[in-house]
Amino acid sequence: MNTPQQAPELQVAQWFNSPEPITLAALHGKVVVIEAFQMLCPGCVAHGLPQVQKLRRVFPEEHVVVLGLHTVFEHHAAMTPVALEAFLHEYKIRFPVGVDAPAEIGPIPRTMAAYGMRGTPSLLLIDRAGRLREHHFGQVEDMALGAQVALLLGECGDDSATA
Amino acid sequence: MNTPQQAPELQVAQWFNSPEPITLAALHGKVVVIEAFQMLCPGCVAHGLPQVQKLRRVFPEEHVVVLGLHTVFEHHAAMTPVALEAFLHEYKIRFPVGVDAPAEIGPIPRTMAAYGMRGTPSLLLIDRAGRLREHHFGQVEDMALGAQVALLLGECGDDSATA
Amino acid sequence: MNTPQQAPELQVAQWFNSPEPITLAALHGKVVVIEAFQMLCPGCVAHGLPQVQKLRRVFPEEHVVVLGLHTVFEHHAAMTPVALEAFLHEYKIRFPVGVDAPAEIGPIPRTMAAYGMRGTPSLLLIDRAGRLREHHFGQVEDMALGAQVALLLGECGDDSATA
Amino acid sequence: MNTPQQAPELQVAQWFNSPEPITLAALHGKVVVIEAFQMLCPGCVAHGLPQVQKLRRVFPEEHVVVLGLHTVFEHHAAMTPVALEAFLHEYKIRFPVGVDAPAEIGPIPRTMAAYGMRGTPSLLLIDRAGRLREHHFGQVEDMALGAQVALLLGECGDDSATA
Numbered sequence: 001m002n003t004p005q006q007a008p009e010l011q012v013a014q015w016f017n018s019p020e021p022i023t024l025a026a027l028h029g030k031v032v033v034i035e036a037f038q039m040l041c042p043g044c045v046a047h048g049l050p051q052v053q054k055l056r057r058v059f060p061e062e063h064v065v066v067l068g069l070h071t072v073f074e075h076h077a078a079m080t081p082v083a084l085e086a087f088l089h090e091y092k093i094r095f096p097v098g099v100d101a102p103a104e105i106g107p108i109p110r111t112m113a114a115y116g117m118r119g120t121p122s123l124l125l126i127d128r129a130g131r132l133r134e135h136h137f138g139q140v141e142d143m144a145l146g147a148q149v150a151l152l153l154g155e156c157g158d159d160s161a162t163a
Numbered sequence: 164m165n166t167p168q169q170a171p172e173l174q175v176a177q178w179f180n181s182p183e184p185i186t187l188a189a190l191h192g193k194v195v196v197i198e199a200f201q202m203l204c205p206g207c208v209a210h211g212l213p214q215v216q217k218l219r220r221v222f223p224e225e226h227v228v229v230l231g232l233h234t235v236f237e238h239h240a241a242m243t244p245v246a247l248e249a250f251l252h253e254y255k256i257r258f259p260v261g262v263d264a265p266a267e268i269g270p271i272p273r274t275m276a277a278y279g280m281r282g283t284p285s286l287l288l289i290d291r292a293g294r295l296r297e298h299h300f301g302q303v304e305d306m307a308l309g310a311q312v313a314l315l316l317g318e319c320g321d322d323s324a325t326a
Numbered sequence: 327m328n329t330p331q332q333a334p335e336l337q338v339a340q341w342f343n344s345p346e347p348i349t350l351a352a353l354h355g356k357v358v359v360i361e362a363f364q365m366l367c368p369g370c371v372a373h374g375l376p377q378v379q380k381l382r383r384v385f386p387e388e389h390v391v392v393l394g395l396h397t398v399f400e401h402h403a404a405m406t407p408v409a410l411e412a413f414l415h416e417y418k419i420r421f422p423v424g425v426d427a428p429a430e431i432g433p434i435p436r437t438m439a440a441y442g443m444r445g446t447p448s449l450l451l452i453d454r455a456g457r458l459r460e461h462h463f464g465q466v467e468d469m470a471l472g473a474q475v476a477l478l479l480g481e482c483g484d485d486s487a488t489a
Numbered sequence: 490m491n492t493p494q495q496a497p498e499l500q501v502a503q504w505f506n507s508p509e510p511i512t513l514a515a516l517h518g519k520v521v522v523i524e525a526f527q528m529l530c531p532g533c534v535a536h537g538l539p540q541v542q543k544l545r546r547v548f549p550e551e552h553v554v555v556l557g558l559h560t561v562f563e564h565h566a567a568m569t570p571v572a573l574e575a576f577l578h579e580y581k582i583r584f585p586v587g588v589d590a591p592a593e594i595g596p597i598p599r600t601m602a603a604y605g606m607r608g609t610p611s612l613l614l615i616d617r618a619g620r621l622r623e624h625h626f627g628q629v630e631d632m633a634l635g636a637q638v639a640l641l642l643g644e645c646g647d648d649s650a651t652a
Contacts, residue, residue: 008541040246040253045208051632060534078249083203086241090203144547145541147642156642214469221469306377306384309472316473319481366572366579371534404575409529410565416529 004131008034012098013109014081017086022096024130027065029031031152032126036100036112038068039087039119047139048121049093056060058146063153065097068097071112071120076102116156125153167294170195170287173232174259174273177244185230185259187293190275194227194315195289198255199234199263199275202242202250204283209304211284212256221309226316231260234275239265247250290315330457333358333450336395337436338367338424339442340407342414350424350456353391357478358452362395362426362438365405365413367446373465374447381422384472389479394423397438397446452476493620499558500599501587503570503603504579511556511585511617520553520641521615525560525589525601528568528576530609532589536581537610544585548637552642557586560609563589591634616641619636 005064009024024032034050036043044061049068056066072079081099090096101108115124125134134148172187187195195292198215200207212231219229235242244262251260263272276288288297288311297311335350350358363370363379375394382392398405407425414423426435441450444463451460451474460474498513524541526533538557545555561568564604570588577586580627604613607626614623614637623637 002301040249042254043502054630058630058636075253078243078246080241083241083246086203086238090238091205125565141543141547142631143543143635146632147547149638150636150639151643154640202344221473223468262452270425280357305468306380306472309469310384310476310479312369313473313476317477363539366575368580401579402573404569404572406567409567409572412529416564417531 004127004133005128006115006130007132008111008114011101011114012069013101014099016085016097016099017094022067022098026125027126028130029128030063030065031059031063031128031149032124033149034069034124036071036115036117036120036122036124038070038072038074038120039084040075043139044121045091045153048123049091050099051140051142051145052123053093053097054142055145055149057084059149059153064149066095068093068095069100069111070097070120071100071109071117071127073109073112073119074108074137076107125149125152128155164180167290167296169293170289170295171277173261174264174277175232175234176264177262179248179260180257180260180271180276185261190289191293192220192247192291193225195287195313196227196286197229197230197232197289197300199232199278199283199285199287200278201233201235201237201283202247203238206270206302207284210255210287214303214305214308215286216259217305218312222312222316226232227312229258231239231256231258231275233260234272234280234285236270236272236275236282239270244298250276275283288312288315291318330387330453330459332456334413334437336393336424337427337440338395339427340399340425341425342411342423342425343420344422346425346458348393350452353421353452355454356389356391357454357475358391358393359396359475360393360450360452362397362441362443362446362448362450364396364398364400365410365448366375366401369465370447371417374449375417376451377420377466377468377471379419381475382469383469385475385479390475392421394419394421395426395427395437397434397435397443397448399433399438400468402433408470411425451475490631493500493542493616493622496621497600497603499556499587500590500603502556502590503588505574505586505588506583512585513615514616516554517619518617519549519551520612520617520638522553522638523556523558523615524557525604525606525609525611525613527559527561527563527609528573529564530630533610534580534589537612538580540629540631540634541584541612543631544634548588548638551627553638555584558584558589558600559611560589560611561585561608562598562601562608564644565596583630614638614641615643616645639641 007024016022019061035048037048052066070084100111121142123136128135172189198211200211215229232295234249244323265272286303290296306325333350340348348351361374361375378460396410426437428435449462453459494634504510524537526537541555559573562640569632612625612629616622
């Protein structure tokens with residue numbers, strides 16, 4: 001297996017459910033779970049988003065941060081920030097959600113491109129040292145995800161593990 | 164129980180999945196099932212729409228017509244026809260869907276008002292003689308719905324029953 | 327499609343949830359639904375039995391009779407009447423359940439053989455005139471089953487239809 | 490929270506799916522998950538047993554041992570070892586299952602009594618040092634269970650933590 005790499009910083013045009021912009025840099029020391037989704041993606045609505053809402057309930061907020069990332073790469077006219085805001089309200093999504101910043105050229109937004117995501121839903125797990133440790137595309141089993149997050153929680157946050 | 168009333172005609176601004184406008188008048192002689200929904204209504208997405216997709220598979224097209232009606236009464240800026248078109252594509256909804264015509268005043272669209280719907284999802288069953296026979300708000304059990312549609316199918320389409 | 331045949335009479339060694347033996351002959355004029363199951367058949371426990379419990383709730387008792395038939399064709403030492411009685415209690419099955427009478431030779435009980443059932447769960451629908459109208463093996467969709475029962479309910483019980 | 494206690498040894502009359510008797514003592518160094526169930530307990534069949542079958546798939550066999558324990562405390566005549574063997578076959582349960590040894594007096598079997606279980610399903614998590622760390626009665630969420638097992642997996646097996 002490859003050595004885990006530092007997770008690229010988020011590039012977000014606008015945040016919902018957060019009083020101020022969020023950066024991965026500022027979350028150093030915590031485990032970060034990022035659900036990359038599109039509001040009109042059936043698998044995101046049926047599985048991905050309910051799963052991270054459950055994850056938000058199961059793990060303590062002071063150690064595990066849950067973020068949504070609206071990575072729109074198709075139907076851009078339909079999935080606007082105005083539509084996303086209504087969606088978050090109706091689906092009772094309370095954790096912070098960022099709008100992935102559009103690229104200058106092409107339909108793939110910036111953070112999605114930086115992580116090389118293959119589509120939605122994509123789930124990223126970032127460890128306390130800021131390294132990308134899991135990158136799932138599609139459905140993940142609750143039990144396996146719970147185990148992966150718990151393993152990252154059990155690690156200490158300094159970089160000694162790789163020293 | 165009240166005598167069933169003639170179902171008010173649909174007032175639709177735009178149709179998807181249909182080459183031309185659809186009227187209840189022209190469907191006389193068939194059983195018509197109308198799923199009134201909003202694309203950002205969680206109960207519609209999780210239950211109402213999958214249920215009428217199943218109904219479309221179970222009953223023969225020549226006798227049972229399934230229609231969707233996008234009755235937007237909130238978040239109008241989010242649930243535009245452009246957004247609806249993307250939604251229908253992503254959720255593989257192939258039966259005709261009409262956009263309920265906006266009222267001159269107020270958020271409730273015209274057909275929704277004419278039927279006195281209480282919200283979404285609402286499910287209407289119209290018999291072969293064009294009369295409104297069932298009007299459900301919220302979730303209905305598959306088995307009970309299958310039975311109700313079958314009972315209407317078994318009736319003949321003339322008005323003799325009420326003569 | 328073949329002309330429906332008269333449903334063979336039940337051959338039952340013992341009844342649960344019924345003060346006296348039940349015969350199809352005595353149920354003439356009603357629609358009869360028979361769920362043939364084994365208490366250790368996973369598909370029966372997960373789908374077949376809950377489905378007929380739902381059917382019992384949806385349709386009126388005075389017109390639709392729901393019966394269980396314990397058609398044990400394997401693991402006979404495990405699925406005894408004593409075990410069945412505990413099973414019915416734990417799973418809160420309140421409708422009448424008959425123990426299909428063992429054959430003189432071989433593992434297939436008598437009613438199961440008379441109907442030519444292929445395994446469990448099997449679902450039989452018998453019309454008001456006592457004729458076998460549906461014979462399903464395996465899982466059936468709630469909506470389709472609700473429609474089939476409703477269609478039989480709508481028929482009158484004399485034999486005029488076949489005269 | 491209390492200091493975790495050494496888990497009482499299993500008292501088993503008969504094992505299925507194991508060539509020889511299993512003791513907790515011999516499993517020292519591994520995480521042990523015990524699903525206490527009754528074959529006629531609906532919650533065990535619908536939730537508890539499928540959950541530990543999933544757990545068996547998600548975690549590696551060399552570190553996590555999954556055991557079933559048939560803790561019959563009612564309907565003893567129905568839930569015999571012969572019936573259990575057929576049940577395990579039909580439900581494709583492949584991990585070792587022990588029959589909790591009957592008590593000399595009363596309906597509660599020995600291991601069930603030693604752990605003070607309140608009913609079925611009960612789920613026990615035992616750490617690498619042989620201590621009882623979790624004791625659930627009823628349904629547990631997959632995600633939380635996955636996390637709990639992973640946390641125990643991350644611990645080392647000696648007793649230094651309590652020294």
